Amino acid sequence: MTGKSAIPNNPSTHLAIADRVHSAAIHLLRQLRRADDATGLSAPRLSALSVAVFAGPLTLGALAAAEQVRPPTMSRLVDALERGGLVERERDEVDARLIRIRATKKGVSVMRRGRARRVARLAAQLKLLQPAHLVTLGQAAAILDSVVAELAAHRTQ
Amino acid sequence: MTGKSAIPNNPSTHLAIADRVHSAAIHLLRQLRRADDATGLSAPRLSALSVAVFAGPLTLGALAAAEQVRPPTMSRLVDALERGGLVERERDEVDARLIRIRATKKGVSVMRRGRARRVARLAAQLKLLQPAHLVTLGQAAAILDSVVAELAAHRTQ
DNA sequence: AACATTTCGTTAGCTTAGCTAACTAATAAT
DNA sequence: ATTATTAGTTAGCTAAGCTAACGAAATGTT
Numbered sequence: 095m096t097g098k099s100a101i102p103n104n105p106s107t108h109l110a111i112a113d114r115v116h117s118a119a120i121h122l123l124r125q126l127r128r129a130d131d132a133t134g135l136s137a138p139r140l141s142a143l144s145v146a147v148f149a150g151p152l153t154l155g156a157l158a159a160a161e162q163v164r165p166p167t168m169s170r171l172v173d174a175l176e177r178g179g180l181v182e183r184e185r186d187e188v189d190a191r192l193i194r195i196r197a198t199k200k201g202v203s204v205m206r207r208g209r210a211r212r213v214a215r216l217a218a219q220l221k222l223l224q225p226a227h228l229v230t231l232g233q234a235a236a237i238l239d240s241v242v243a244e245l246a247a248h249r250t251q
Numbered sequence: 252m253t254g255k256s257a258i259p260n261n262p263s264t265h266l267a268i269a270d271r272v273h274s275a276a277i278h279l280l281r282q283l284r285r286a287d288d289a290t291g292l293s294a295p296r297l298s299a300l301s302v303a304v305f306a307g308p309l310t311l312g313a314l315a316a317a318e319q320v321r322p323p324t325m326s327r328l329v330d331a332l333e334r335g336g337l338v339e340r341e342r343d344e345v346d347a348r349l350i351r352i353r354a355t356k357k358g359v360s361v362m363r364r365g366r367a368r369r370v371a372r373l374a375a376q377l378k379l380l381q382p383a384h385l386v387t388l389g390q391a392a393a394i395l396d397s398v399v400a401e402l403a404a405h406r407t408q
Numbered sequence: 409a410a411c412a413t414t415t416c417g418t419t420a421g422c423t424t425a426g427c428t429a430a431c432t433a434a435t436a437a438t
Numbered sequence: 439a440t441t442a443t444t445a446g447t448t449a450g451c452t453a454a455g456c457t458a459a460c461g462a463a464a465t466g467t468t
Contacts, residue, residue: 108374108377108378108380108385109370109371109374111374111377111385111388111389111392112370112371112373112374112377113370113374114389114392114393114396115279115373115388115389115391115392116279116283116370116373117298117392117396118276118391118392118393118395118396118399119275119276119279119280120280120294120298121319121395121396121399122272122273122276122395122398122399123276123277123280124318124319124320124399125319125399125402125403126273126402136424136425137277138424138425138426139424141277153445153446154445154446154447155444155445155446162281162282163425163426163427164426164427164428165445165446165447166426166427166428166446166447166448166449167425167426167427168446169446169447169448170424170425170426170447171424171425174424189434189435189444189445190433190434190435191433191434191435191444191445191446192434192445192446193445193446213266213269213270213273214266214269215402216269216272216273216398216402217264217265217266217268217269217270219398219401219402220265220268220269220398221265222401223265223394223398227390227394228265228268230387230390230391230394231268231272231391231394231395232268232271232272233384233387233391234272234275234387234388234390234391234392235268235271235272235274235275235391236271237380237384237387237388238275238278238279238388239271239274239275239278241279241373241376241377241380242275242278242279242282244376244379245282245283245372245373245376293453293454295453295454295455296453310416310417311416311417311418312415312416312417320454320455320456321455321456321457322416322417322418323417323418323419323420323455323456323457324454324455324456325417326417326418326419327418327453327454327455328454331453346415346416346463346464347462347463347464348415348416348417348462348463348464349416349417349463350416350417
């Protein structure tokens with residue numbers, strides 16, 4: 095994508111840094127996007143599965159909200175995961191409109207391995223970095239997450 | 252998406268850092284995704300336009316490579332940009348197979364405004380950070396870009 | 409000079425992910 | 439009892455990504 099020079103101006107500006115961070119994120123995800131051949135799961139599916147696994151059984155709507163996606167979109171993602179035997183739909187006992195998405199055993203193990211594998215390529219590259227650079231990345235991730243949380247808060251408000 | 256707990260392990264491991272960086276990137280882009288109703292340009296289009304603007308006239312293949320995308324994909328992105336009057340296709344004088352993609356005046360200005368707007372929300376948050384954190388993010392972006400370039404190289408091989 | 413090969417971009421056709429709008433079924437409210 | 443709201447799905451669209459196959463142009467071989 096844009097690379098070094100978008101919004102060139104003064105490179106130390108927050109705007110310039112925002113631009114570069116944005117770029118880097120796009121590039122990274124492009125690289126990691128391709129389906130993990132081992133699991134056959136795309137990023138959105140793996141991501142949804144991840145929430146199902148770690149946040150326990152969730153309603154479809156809640157899952158959609160967690161993934162910041164509309165219900166129909168999540169409905170299809172769940173279709174795919176269900177087809178693969180990774181999650182199950184359960185009707186709620188008390189409120190029959192609700193559908194709880196629960197990860198299966200298979201879903202749990204596939205998710206773990208899939209995510210590990212997905213990130214493995216990145217990890218392998220990181221291993222080649224100078225330790226100081228690795229530290230910088232770790233710190234940046236933490237900072238970014240807090241920034242993103244702020245963004246999300248201001249948006250949903 | 253996945254959040255804090257995927258592959259938790261030792262947080263200082265390159266694998267753990269890879270996971271956190273990956274997470275952070277996903278979260279960030281989800282937040283920024285809708286950003287640019289003003290230009291009507293999607294992220295991939297804005298990104299391609301950005302390269303066309305800043306890396307000067309480029310062949311379609313080079314643009315595809317820069318965007319880490321296959322030629323047919325870029326061909327369609329360029330179609331859309333051309334329809335919007337943001338870029339032009341020019342046949343090369345000496346080698347008639349080549350097509351140079353050149354940003355128009357309109358493309359340049361739209362890109363600047365669009366991208367600025369897209370990143371503006373992020374930039375606004377960054378402004379609230381401690382200067383040291385801002386520096387860390389800037390460095391991290393640079394490091395990440397080189398890492399991603401390596402990833403791309405190894406994958407294409 | 410003629411033919412074969414390679415290269416560049418496009419076209420065709422597929423999948424996935426996202427959306428809105430409209431529908432069904434179920435619950436809640438009046 | 440009827441009406442309104444809510445949850446999820448279906449239908450139908452757009453966009454982005456891919457591979458395979460193709461035409462046109464350039465290059466290499468004989």
